Amino acid sequence: MTAQDIIRTRAKELLESGEVATFIGWEAGRFENQTTPLVITDAADADKLVFNEYCVNTLAKYVRDVIPRGKVGLVVRGCDSRGIIRLVADKVIKREDVYLIGVGCPGIKDRKTGEMLKKCAECRHNNPPEFDEMAGEVAEKPVAVERFAEVAEVEAMAQPDRSRYFESVYAKCIRCYACRDVCPCCTCRECFVDQRRENWVGKQNNVAENRFYGLTRVMHIGDRCIECGECERVCPMDLPLMKLNRKVIQDMNDLFGEFESSLSLEDTTEPLIEYRLDDVEEFM
Amino acid sequence: MSRIGVFLCYCGSNIAGTVDVEAVAEMARTLPDVVYVETNKYTCSDPGQEGVKNAIIEKGIDRVVVGACSPRMHEPTWRKLLADTPVNPYMLEVANLREQCSWVHKDKEIATEKAKDLVKMAVAKVARLQPLHSIEIPVHKKALVIGGGIAGMQTALDIADAGFQVTIVERETSLGGKMVMLDKTFPTMDCSACICTPKMSEVGNHPNITVKSYSEVENVSGYIGNFEVTIREKAKYIDYNLCTGCGACETKCPQKVTNDFEQGMAQRTAIYKMFPQAVPSKPVIDAAHCRKLQEGKCGVCAKVCPTGAINYEDEDKLTTETYGAVVFATGYKLIDWKPLYPEYGGGKYEDVITGLQFERLVNASGPTEGHILRPSDGTEPKSVVIIKCVGSRDPNKGKAYCSRACCMYSAKHAHQYLDKVPDGRCYVFYMDVRTPGKGYDEFYMNTLQDGAQYLRGRVSKIYRENGKLICKGEDTLTSQQVTVAADMVVLETAMVPADGIDELAAKFTVGRDADSWLVEAHAKLRPVETNTAGIFLAGTAQGPKDIPDSVCQAGAAASKVIGLLNKDKLMSNPQISHVNETLCQGDGACVGICPYGAISIVEKQFRENSRKVVRPVAEVNPGLCQGCGACTVTCRAGAMDLLGYTNESIMREVDALCQW
Ligand SMILES: Cc1cc2nc3c(=O)[nH]c(=O)nc-3n(C[C@H](O)[C@H](O)[C@H](O)COP(=O)(O)OP(=O)(O)OC[C@H]3O[C@@H](n4cnc5c(N)ncnc54)[C@H](O)[C@@H]3O)c2cc1C
Ligand code: SF4
Numbered sequence: 001m002t003a004q005d006i007i008r009t010r011a012k013e014l015l016e017s018g019e020v021a022t023f024i025g026w027e028a029g030r031f032e033n034q035t036t037p038l039v040i041t042d043a044a045d046a047d048k049l050v051f052n053e054y055c056v057n058t059l060a061k062y063v064r065d066v067i068p069r070g071k072v073g074l075v076v077r078g079c080d081s082r083g084i085i086r087l088v089a090d091k092v093i094k095r096e097d098v099y100l101i102g103v104g105c106p107g108i109k110d111r112k113t114g115e116m117l118k119k120c121a122e123c124r125h126n127n128p129p130e131f132d133e134m135a136g137e138v139a140e141k142p143v144a145v146e147r148f149a150e151v152a153e154v155e156a157m158a159q160p161d162r163s164r165y166f167e168s169v170y171a172k173c174i175r176c177y178a179c180r181d182v183c184p185c186c187t188c189r190e191c192f193v194d195q196r197r198e199n200w201v202g203k204q205n206n207v208a209e210n211r212f213y214g215l216t217r218v219m220h221i222g223d224r225c226i227e228c229g230e231c232e233r234v235c236p237m238d239l240p241l242m243k244l245n246r247k248v249i250q251d252m253n254d255l256f257g258e259f260e261s262s263l264s265l266e267d268t269t270e271p272l273i274e275y276r277l278d279d280v281e282e283f284m
Numbered sequence: 285m286s287r288i289g290v291f292l293c294y295c296g297s298n299i300a301g302t303v304d305v306e307a308v309a310e311m312a313r314t315l316p317d318v319v320y321v322e323t324n325k326y327t328c329s330d331p332g333q334e335g336v337k338n339a340i341i342e343k344g345i346d347r348v349v350v351g352a353c354s355p356r357m358h359e360p361t362w363r364k365l366l367a368d369t370p371v372n373p374y375m376l377e378v379a380n381l382r383e384q385c386s387w388v389h390k391d392k393e394i395a396t397e398k399a400k401d402l403v404k405m406a407v408a409k410v411a412r413l414q415p416l417h418s419i420e421i422p423v424h425k426k427a428l429v430i431g432g433g434i435a436g437m438q439t440a441l442d443i444a445d446a447g448f449q450v451t452i453v454e455r456e457t458s459l460g461g462k463m464v465m466l467d468k469t470f471p472t473m474d475c476s477a478c479i480c481t482p483k484m485s486e487v488g489n490h491p492n493i494t495v496k497s498y499s500e501v502e503n504v505s506g507y508i509g510n511f512e513v514t515i516r517e518k519a520k521y522i523d524y525n526l527c528t529g530c531g532a533c534e535t536k537c538p539q540k541v542t543n544d545f546e547q548g549m550a551q552r553t554a555i556y557k558m559f560p561q562a563v564p565s566k567p568v569i570d571a572a573h574c575r576k577l578q579e580g581k582c583g584v585c586a587k588v589c590p591t592g593a594i595n596y597e598d599e600d601k602l603t604t605e606t607y608g609a610v611v612f613a614t615g616y617k618l619i620d621w622k623p624l625y626p627e628y629g630g631g632k633y634e635d636v637i638t639g640l641q642f643e644r645l646v647n648a649s650g651p652t653e654g655h656i657l658r659p660s661d662g663t664e665p666k667s668v669v670i671i672k673c674v675g676s677r678d679p680n681k682g683k684a685y686c687s688r689a690c691c692m693y694s695a696k697h698a699h700q701y702l703d704k705v706p707d708g709r710c711y712v713f714y715m716d717v718r719t720p721g722k723g724y725d726e727f728y729m730n731t732l733q734d735g736a737q738y739l740r741g742r743v744s745k746i747y748r749e750n751g752k753l754i755c756k757g758e759d760t761l762t763s764q765q766v767t768v769a770a771d772m773v774v775l776e777t778a779m780v781p782a783d784g785i786d787e788l789a790a791k792f793t794v795g796r797d798a799d800s801w802l803v804e805a806h807a808k809l810r811p812v813e814t815n816t817a818g819i820f821l822a823g824t825a826q827g828p829k830d831i832p833d834s835v836c837q838a839g840a841a842a843s844k845v846i847g848l849l850n851k852d853k854l855m856s857n858p859q860i861s862h863v864n865e866t867l868c869q870g871d872g873a874c875v876g877i878c879p880y881g882a883i884s885i886v887e888k889q890f891r892e893n894s895r896k897v898v899r900p901v902a903e904v905n906p907g908l909c910q911g912c913g914a915c916t917v918t919c920r921a922g923a924m925d926l927l928g929y930t931n932e933s934i935m936r937e938v939d940a941l942c943q944w
């Protein structure tokens with residue numbers, strides 16, 4: 001049986017037995033090299049589920065919307081699984097609210113070029129760290145590209161160039177907030193950009209306000225980012241968002257020791273908000 | 285629409301000398317919602333304050349900005365003033381035109397511009413403030429003192445004499461701390477036990493004091509006026525109601541154990557009293573070494589005890605009580621020098637001893653009955669080297685700080701040695717001699733006259749050769765290498781905080797410095813208070829000091845406690861954090877950051893989208909929160925808001941500053 005077969009069978013069983021109220025996976029799109037996320041509540045729809053190398057979307061965050069209906073079953077690869085760990089750690093959901101069918105991920109292809117997606121080429125954990133059962137074997141994926149290569153590129157720039165570079169980056173942002181909406185860490189009940197009374201960020205679309213939005217977001221997600229790369233993938237203006245995310249991660253590595261977020265439910269440390277007496281005080 | 289009154293102070297020429305106050309007033313009149321602006325030579329003076337009150341009534345002012353000195357100075361004055369008016373005391377913002385403006389600038393033009401900005405910000409902020417109200421907190425009229433050394437005992441006595449109940453928790457089997465181990469005390473050389481043991485029995489017999497020996501704090505919750513503390517009294521295996529302290533058991537116990545009170549230089553039995561004058565004056569069984577408790581055989585003590593007080597089945601007892609105030613008097617211990625100084629033998633030479641060992645050697649009730657005999661062979665050392673600052677003032681190996689008492693007690697040790705061994709020679713290696721204190725320098729001079737030879741420099745190496753301890757060092761005054769062949773070496777080692785202080789202080793959320801000394805609220809102005817209201821410091825728990833200073837601080841801490849316990853109720857500070865439950869996700873990011881443990885996550889029920897949901901949210905304990913604001917900046921969702929410093933009011937301040 002292929003992973004897809006197992007997923008279909010199990011989804012059907014889970015829905016039929018009432019163990020889960022909804023099941024989340026992917027269904028085939030209009031074209032062969034396209035899929036869209038699928039949320040089903042009827043066991044009869046289980047045969048619509050697919051699993052192939054074009055399952056682009058990360059699923060974890062959809063859970064939040066359907067959880068009021070009851071327990072949710074979903075397919076998890078490395079990124080989906082870490083997203084779930086994050087949601088649990090941030091108290092958005094409880095672990096017992098979800099049933100996870102793990103699947104090894106060989107890396108997802110870009111449907112236009114057929115090449116492996118950037119986020120997948122960078123991915124360091126293609127197999128799910130947290131699951132209830134596995135559909136098939138763990139998968140091999142080509143070794144991830146160097147984690148901080150992009151950061152090094154920016155850091156190599158001279159200061160004025162760097163500042164011009166980021167200006168050009170944030171000049172493009174249209175503040176659609178797609179990056180926020182897709183992110184499994186961006187789960188605040190009301191995002192700071194929407195808090196009108198405080199008015200943390202101006203509504204104007206200009207470089208200064210856009211950059212303020214981007215930098216604040218990166219600090220908010222910095223020590224929780226699971227490096228799924230979804231924000232960068234969904235950005236309609238192609239902002240290189242992972243550069244800043246990884247810059248924060250690199251700094252945390254330097255300050256607090258090697259860090260990777262949400263690899264297990266037992267360790268969901270957030271170095272930026274943790275306070276210890278022996279913390280480094282490099283700025284003192 | 286708010287009606288803001290702005291009151292600007294000249295502070296004589298303190299502010300007006302550098303800031304054009306009238307120009308600031310002119311600008312203030314143009315600000316939105318400002319209905320009245322007044323300048324005054326001394327706003328804080330009686331006529332100044334009257335003027336403010338009158339203006340509030342006449343102009344119907346509902347929020348006040350004072351542009352004057354630091355709020356640290358007069359904010360309480362203004363709040364008190366407002367309490368007498370219809371304006372809520374928290375509808376106030378102080379623009380600091382003195383400490384943060386006139387005093388730090390020279391150029392009048394620039395200082396005036398800055399003063400305008402400060403006033404603009406204050407006006408913008410005050411417009412967003414909400415009235416706040418204090419709540420009454422009851423005060424439990426009972427104090428807890430942790431640690432029964434001289435500092436703890438003095439604090440307890442002073443509080444008890446004022447008529448309040450005190451509990452002392454001492455983890456050893458007796459009160460007394462280090463002082464009762466000492467022989468004589470500088471500078472007057474009175475016998476330490478003779479002045480310490482009467483205090484111990486006074487404490488033991490005081491009707492208002494409960495001594496819980498062999499006990500430690502297990503758990504704490506609550507806040508000023510209401511600390512709920514659970515104390516663990518370790519099993520003593522002896523019923524203190526029956527035991528008369530006759531000591532028959534001790535004479536018969538066959539098990540010998542190293543005697544810590546004698547600094548390892550003698551032995552005691554498994555059932556033991558720390559020392560003859562111990563308070564409480566009854567023994568305990570050291571379970572780890574008792575044959576009966578370990579192997580089930582023996583039981584001699586139970587046979588000889590005439591009152592049947594021995595109970596091998598005894599267990600730890602937990603009791604919980606509520607206290608209004610807590611004093612930390614946990615003292616110090618000596619640094620473990622052995623791993624730090626392998627060049628001094630790292631502990632392999634028996635005759636390289638610590639200051640406390642020396643105290644026991646010269647003490648008439650010590651293991652040698654007061655004869656100075658070296659531990660290795662019991663002979664009288666004819667030459668002694670004393671090394672100061674071992675582990676102190678040595679950031680590379682030990683601690684960067686000075687342990688304060690050692691200059692004096694090393695002079696004392698030299699004097700005592702030369703007194704008891706008149707034909708002996710005594711060399712003191714020192715970095716500096718620091719003798720500030722009444723009669724202290726005179727004491728040191730006398731020691732020099734006794735013949736003690738002071739050599740300025742550190743000893744770099746000690747090794748044994750032909751039965752002598754060869755000390756090699758440099759006399760930095762003559763730049764010469766010196767070698768002294770000593771019979772005994774005394775290391776005056778650094779004081780470090782008592783074991784377990786980090787865990788204990790964390791339970792009470794009391795701050796520690798990098799070396800784990802407990803931190804006072806203000807180094808100069810609040811030396812015995814901690815940053816946690818209702819918790820005070822006495823003695824060496826706060827940092828190295830000698831007995832006179834420890835006793836002084838104990839009295840000071842006691843007076844603070846008495847002041848607190850004298851009140852029936854406290855008014856809470858309403859400037860505390862508030863959770864906006866609509867925004868709060870209950871992730872608990874704020875919980876770990878709160879230095880006072882004021883936040884917990886609770887499950888609450890809400891109606892959301894016409895559905896009942898139960899979800900976790902943060903909850904702030906108003907008694908514990910000190911309004912530091914750490915949580916507000918930690919909360920990504922902006923759900924934590926510090927009343928009086930709300931996110932919104934601060935954002936409007938920033939906006940005001942950024943507009944021109
Ligand atoms: C060798 C030497 C000689 C000295 N000579 C002199 C001198 O001549 N004159 C002078 O003025 N000073 C002298 N000093 C300094 C003097 O010892 C101290 O200033 C004084 O003892 C400090 O008293 P304290 O109560 O603060 O601390 P301590 O005496 O250390 O008392 C603290 C008490 O708290 C208890 N405790 C600790 N932690 C806990 C806990 N978690 N729970 C319950 N109980 C706890 C301890 O068991 C102890 O009984 C000397 C010091 C040394 C080392
Ligand atoms: S990579 Fe982007 S979307 Fe993914 S967790 Fe990090 S910030 Fe969120």
Ligand code: SF4
Pocket residue numbers: 172173174175176177178179180231234235236237238239241
């Ligand atoms: S997705 Fe891209 S354009 Fe949209 S807000 Fe994020 S960074 Fe800006």
Ligand code: SF4
Pocket residue numbers: 863867868869870871872873874875901902918919920921922923924
């Ligand atoms: S107040 Fe903020 S940090 Fe605290 S639990 Fe709520 S959302 Fe998290």
Ligand code: SF4
Pocket residue numbers: 860861877878879880881882883904908909910911912913914915916926
């Ligand atoms: S303001 Fe927040 S962090 Fe500070 S004491 Fe109060 S609850 Fe704790």
